[in-house]
Amino acid sequence: MTAFSLARRPKELVFRAARLAERRFLAADYVRVRLEGEALRGFDSPGADDHIRVFFPGADAAALSVDELRAAPSREYTPLAWDAAAGTLDLEFLVHGDEGIAGRWAVDAAIGDSVGVGGPRGSLVIEGEPEGWLLAGDETALPAIRRHIGGMPRGARGLVVIEASGAGTEYELETPEGVRIEWLRRDATAPAAALAARLGALTGDERPAGDVFAFVAAEQAIVKPGRELLARWGLDAERAVIKGYWRRGDAGYHAPH
Ligand SMILES: Cc1cc2nc3c(=O)[nH]c(=O)nc-3n(C[C@H](O)[C@H](O)[C@H](O)COP(=O)(O)OP(=O)(O)OC[C@H]3O[C@@H](n4cnc5c(N)ncnc54)[C@H](O)[C@@H]3O)c2cc1C
Numbered sequence: 001m002t003a004f005s006l007a008r009r010p011k012e013l014v015f016r017a018a019r020l021a022e023r024r025f026l027a028a029d030y031v032r033v034r035l036e037g038e039a040l041r042g043f044d045s046p047g048a049d050d051h052i053r054v055f056f057p058g059a060d061a062a063a064l065s066v067d068e069l070r071a072a073p074s075r076e077y078t079p080l081a082w083d084a085a086a087g088t089l090d091l092e093f094l095v096h097g098d099e100g101i102a103g104r105w106a107v108d109a110a111i112g113d114s115v116g117v118g119g120p121r122g123s124l125v126i127e128g129e130p131e132g133w134l135l136a137g138d139e140t141a142l143p144a145i146r147r148h149i150g151g152m153p154r155g156a157r158g159l160v161v162i163e164a165s166g167a168g169t170e171y172e173l174e175t176p177e178g179v180r181i182e183w184l185r186r187d188a189t190a191p192a193a194a195l196a197a198r199l200g201a202l203t204g205d206e207r208p209a210g211d212v213f214a215f216v217a218a219e220q221a222i223v224k225p226g227r228e229l230l231a232r233w234g235l236d237a238e239r240a241v242i243k244g245y246w247r248r249g250d251a252g253y254h255a256p257h
Contacts, residue, residue, distance in 0.1 A: 002128070002211050002236075002239070003128055003129055003130055003131045003210065003211035004126050004127060004128035004129055004130045004211060004213060004239070005126075005127050005128060005239065006124050006125070006126060006127070006238075006239050006241075007124070007125050007127050008122060008123070008124055008125075009046060009047070009122060009123045009124075009125055010121070010122045011044075011119070011120055011121055011122050011123065013118065013119060013121045014118070014119075015055075015066050015069055015070075015116055015117070015118045016037065016039035016040055016043070016116065016117045016118075017037055017039050017060070017061035017062035017064075017069075017114060017115075017116055017117075018035035018036060018037035018039065018040055018061070018089065018114070018115055018116070018117050019035065019036055019037055019112050019113065019114055019115075020033060020034075020035060020109050020110070020111055020112060020113045020114075020115070021034045021035060021036040021088065021111065022034040022111070023106070023111075026092075026170050026171055026172060027165070027166045027170040027171065029094060029095045029096070029139075029165055029166075030092065030093070030094055030095065030139055030142075030166070030170070030171065031092070031093050031095060031106045031107060032080070032090060032091070032092045033090065033091050033092070033093060033106055034088055034089070034090050035088065035089045035090075035091065035115065035117070036086075036087055036088045036089075037062075037087055038087055039062070039087070039117075040082070040084075040087040040088060040089050040117070041084060041085065041086075041087040042084050043079070043082050043084050043087075043089055043117075044082075044084060045079040045082065045120050045123065046123040046125050047120070047122075047123030047124045047125050048126070048144055048147035048148045048150075048151055048215075049078065049124065049144040049147070049148070049215060049217070049241055049243075050078065050079055050119075050120040050122075050123050050124075051076045051077060051078055051079075051119065051120060052076070052077055052078075052079055052117050052118060052119040052120055053074045053075070053076055053077075053117070053118040053119055054074060054075055054076075054077050054091070054102060054115050054116070054117060054118075055069050055070070055072045055073070055074040055115060055116030055117070055118065056072055056073050056074065056075075056101050056102065056105055056115055057069060057072035057114070057115075057116060058072070059114065060114045061114045061115060061116040062114065064116070069116040069118075070118070072116065073101050073252065074116075074118070074252075075100075075101065075102035075252060076245075076255065077091045077093070077102070077143075078091070078092075078141075078143035078144045078147070079091065079120065079143075080092055080143040080146060080147065089117065091106075091143070092139075092142060092143045093105075093106035094138075094139040094140050095107050099251070100251060101252075124241065126151070126213060129153065130156075130158075130210075130211060130212060130213035131157070131208070131209065131210025131211045131212065132157050132158050132207075132208025132209055132210050132211070132212040132213075133148070133152065133156060133157070133158030133159070133160075133179060133208060133212065133213055133214075134158060134159055134161075134208065134212055134213070134214040134215070134216075134229075134233075134235075135148055135149070135158070135159075135160045135161075135214075135215050135216075136160070136161040136162070136195060136198075136199060136214075136215070136216045136217075136218070136222075136226070137162060137163070137195070137215070137216060137217045137218045137222075137245070138162065138163045138164065138186065138191065138192065138195065138217075138218040138219065138245075139162075139164050139165070139171075140217070140218065140245040140246060141162075141215075141217035141218060141245055142162065142164075142171060142173070144215065144217065145160060145162065145173070145215070146173065148215060149173070149174075149175050149176075149179070152175075152176055152179065153176070154176050155176065155178060156175075156176045156178055156179055157178040157179065157208050157209070158178070158179045158180075158208045158212070159179070159180050159182070159202075159206065159208060160173075160175060160179060160180070160181045160182070161181075161182045161184065161195065161198055161199070162181070162182070162183055162184065162195075163184045163185075163186045163191075163192065163194050163195040163218060164183060164184070164185070164186060165185070165186050165188070167183060167185075168181070168183030182198070184198055191218070191219040191221070191248060192218045192219040192220075192221040192222045193221075195218055195222055195225075196221060196222055196224075196225040199216070199222075199225045199226060199228075199229045200225050200228070200229075202229060202232075202233075204232075204233070207233045212233070212235055213239065213240065214226075214229070214230060214233075214235055214240040214241070214242070215240070215241045216229075216240075216241070216242045216243070217241070217242075217243045217244070217245045218244075218245060219244065219245070219246055219247065219248055220244030220246070220247040220248070220253070221244075221248075222242075222244065223242055223243070223244050226242035227242055230242070243255055
């Protein structure tokens, strides 16, 4: 008998126009953004690691056809929080230097600038209650980790390991008392290396007891050590999420879902 299962819930794909309403830097390279727009009314995202596709048309997304919007450059982001009645959606962006489109947009866009939002196209929802949690990732996974933590019961037990460029406190992450957080400093020349080393060093004694849900997402190199940890801890790979959220040197990396 297992304590939880993962259920796939498909969703009709909807495209919405939105505008930049607010921006707040949590760290020099990490920014929380609020989007707003009539079309965001009714937005929903049932799964903690859901993703949307943010389109950057460089023009008013509301004036474009769906085909025109879909032709614009786009990147994947995690819906952090939303108000379906007011029509707002909050996202968090890691800003990785001067490269790319999405991270730069989060810093450089003017209030009122337009984007398109596609999805989520489907959700993976935890049904039941895991007896233990392992959440691991870099800042790109922080919004999904925040949502998983937000769904934990007060008595939850587990471990959260995050590789980041900062020390940790700036990201304003709080967990229930039984869930320990470890912050690891990223080696900028070797993303995911610190996280991979920590996952590789996790002992059986550190395994949360019982039926554990594991979520691991960071640079693509994390997939192998993530899977190895599942095997070592005897966790069911079918009831875990191990994903590359970006790939070094690969602009617009399209993660397999
Ligand atoms: C399911 C899913 C959910 C995601 N959710 C989020 C989220 O909520 N917040 C978030 O910040 N990211 C998230 N990401 C990751 C984000 O989609 C990628 O980092 C994306 O490549 C960023 O786009 P860009 O236009 O800034 O850079 P790109 O144009 O894609 O890449 C330009 C260059 O920057 C490098 N690069 C890309 N991402 C990073 C990075 N994180 N660190 C260092 N170098 C990088 C690339 O390798 C490439 O060399 C998610 C990814 C997936 C698959």
